[in-house]
Amino acid sequence: MKRKYSIIINILIILISVLFTYAVVRSAAENSCLEIKEQYFDFITEIIAQKLETGIDAGIDINNYYGIDEIVENPALQDGDHMKVIVLNEKNKPVAANFELTAEKLADVFMIDHKHETEFADVNGNRVLSQPFAAKNGIGHIVLIYDKKYYSYIDTRHPVSYYKTTVSNISSLVLNNIAADVKALYDKGLRPDDILDMEDYFNEKFSDFGLIDRINMGYDTKGISVFKCSEGEFNINMDIDQDYVNKTYIHILLSLMAAFIICIMIVIEFLPVRKIINSEAYKYQKENSYFPTYIRFISFFVYLAVYTSLPYGAIIINSRGESIFGLPVSLCASLPISLEAVFLLLTLSISPVIFKKTSIKRYTLLIGLCTVIPAFICFVFSNIYTIIICSIFLGITQGLLKYLMNYLASICSETPEDISVNYGQFNIGILTGITVGGSLGSITAAAKGYTYVYMATAFIMLIITIAALIYMPYEHIKQNRYKQGSEDRYSYSGFFLVFLKTPSLLINTIFSVGVVAVALMYIIAFMPVALDVKGLSPMVSTYGFLIYGIAGNYISGFLLNKARVLSRKTAAIISMLIIAAAVLVIIPDINAITITVASFLAGLFDGFGSPSVTSALLNIRKAKKLDSSLMLTGTALIGGIGNAIAPVIYSTVLYSGNLNINLCLLFAFFLFSGIYIFRMK
């Protein structure tokens, strides 16, 4: 029986991995195809806008422009079932459309908040392109509203070959479009030599069209024939930007590799648990030795679920320009992660109370529901309010989970070494979960859009909650619980009293652990948003998280071993230099390479720097005088506050003032902390 289950599970894992990888590659190809098509729509609407502007330059008032309906009858945009074309005047009122105007169809148009530049947006499941043009008394817009699914749909099983076909089709459409315009010029009387002089003018129309490098015109050259004249056959041809196409292929390949790595990491985390489920010891729930594996498994999957979406709330809020209570958008964008950290801290302090009043199974269910429901609601009703509330619940989830894992680590350990091993596995689970979750979120965002990350979070959390409810050895835990009793590990009031009496210790804690807490949020609160600000692909974020995880999980362990020969202070200073270097490397430019290096350094810092600095603090004279659990409570509190304010700091760095200057200040801040640690007594 067990062997059968084992085979079935193996097959399922392989199948899901293959399907997931295929889905990722397909989505990458779909998005690439959609991108080219959207460039084409952008190109067409720019031409229409140009024609309108020329007429308006001649004094036409768009509100009384009889014959404007012809403007929207461009054949390229005539797929009436899947695309609505509408011209808006400077007051955002429709003046022409290619569809029957009804309130429901127009509602999409009225929901769009136009900015005075070309803009793509997602509204009610449709894709919207808003192309501005200069009207007499303001800015009008040509708006395309089209079915994203229809235009991104790949109707073959071979996404890459479909992409090739799309490139060919779109370039033909563009060439035919230009050919028609050139023919029109010839038909209205312009001489071929004068048409040739307009080659640069036509090429300017492609300045935003990444796929196309250049249009060439000439007599008896290769390409399509536009007309025949005394000089010969007037032809036009097109040079595709091969770099652009190659970049797409590389992007698809990177997506494939990232998906593959993520699948391997998930399988690696899953395999040990599978063994346990099949074992006799689990069946009779007798062994504590399997708990490190449970702890790592659950913490990995929960953090995977949480970090699939947590870093991306800021990006969604920024991209939509949403705000609440009249706060600046950049500040609102930092609220999700800040509030997540605050509520994590608050939940940690009240978790013991909740835990005492309920069974472990219900507590586990609560952890799951605290993520599944808000994440699902956030996916369905995506706006700034649901994003913030979802982030709060993600913080609550982590707080509840941390308490449970710490509790399990202590009561299911027979010796102090076991406790250390269990805590270690918990931390590995967290780090690996963040790594894979962050990468998975990036891939999901790149493939389907940012709102889908919440769907992924809800789905993963649902699976892990069900798995935990079925497979956790609750009887065994209950027995241990009755044996040892629950412990209340946190006492913030005690911590406050002590620190009020020793303000220098508080300052030391702030400038060491507090700064570390800010630095730890670099990969989550800074990196994805910085990439978005610079317009870099989410794929860079994917690999950023992966490299961060590899550096943090494997290389930092090696460093920690080597650092045993150094004093704690020296190790702490080195770790602050590492995080300072992570900022320094991106000051000249934030690009794929510098972010990758920064992510590597941030991963090293996470695995090596955090324990080093905490250890350095606990080793100073004043800290040694206090109870270690009290100090740990204090560091947890200050660390939590540091986590909470970190997103605000990083938002300010990214959005306020000069970015390079802000990054220099951040570098100086981390460097200062290293110097301060050096002088701590």
Place this chain on the structure above:
Amino acid sequence: MKRFIIFIVIFSFLCGCSRTNKLALESSQQYIDELRSNTYEPCLRSDGQKFKVEILSVDPHISTALFYYFFNELQNNGWITMDEELPFTPDDVYTEDMAEYFSQHCTDGFIDITNYYDMSSEDPADYKKSIESHIDENSIDMLICIGTDAGIIGKSLSSGRIPVLVTSSVSPVASGITNDSDTSGIHNLWAIILSSSYVNQFILYKKTFDFKNLGMIYFDEVFSGMSDYSDIASKTDTKISSIKMNEDGLLTKNAENYYSEYKKNILTLVNEYNIDAFMINSSMVTDENKAEEICNMLHNMGIPVFGQIGDEFDRKGSPLMSVTFSVEDDAGYLVNAMAAVMNGKKPEEIPQEYDYALHVSINKRAADKLGIEISDNMLEYADRIYY
């Protein structure tokens, strides 16, 4: 109770989240309602009979194309139904033949064109008497007047009793047909106002070549649109130097003398008034060969020539740039106004001014000779390019 409260909280929250959608829907519904109030479907008279419409035209040459597109628009908007596709184009049919064809092939509809009067060939007493008697007998519901003189007569004959719609009048306000340009100010009168079109044309020419002193020769201020040109010239810091001339010589056998005098006046404008551009008026220069001669003369002197509104110069493309309006646009606007009146709106409530799309012709050879760069945008926008 707890669950109920939680449900209410979540539900309210979700309702709040969809607030944005609701607002958008309300705004769009408001817009649709506004739009519908300005859209007019074909309808019959209150007694269930078809509307009876008569047409008074100054000149069949003006009205042929307009007539053609007018009937096309009526058919497109459902006011009439024809039993076959039109077998002619505006260029190969006479207006009276068209009128007869429509009366024979119109199978169904909401209006009847009961009479067509051509002022250039009919005795004024006859058509005036006919129109008046039809008004007295209530056998006419609307009079459409094509041309300024037709509009003046139509206004006088109607005496406010029936709606009169006027089109193809150069300046209805200056000629006294209507009181104002936004709306007519006369309860039964409506006219298409083109004044902004002269303005738009002027702006377009000035953007192409930034002239400071534009020369014009005219015979009648109203028909030449002088007040509109003067108005926009003053707003754009441009001077207009003009000479009024008698057009009588144009219609007699002394056309050569007329054109000699015309050229003399041009030279006066060039040498004494120091013009740097010239607007050639299609009613002053009707011979396209003479127009070409005059344009070449001025271009050789380095003075660009712009054609005033009309397609008379389009055939040879002599001026540097000329602008025409599409009569098709005219017809569409006329049908809209007619539909509004038949749906109960008063003519004085209907806006009169609107902007035509400018159809531009460019003389590339002249532009190259004068060293004027025509933008690539304008070349693409233009309808015709000559050399």
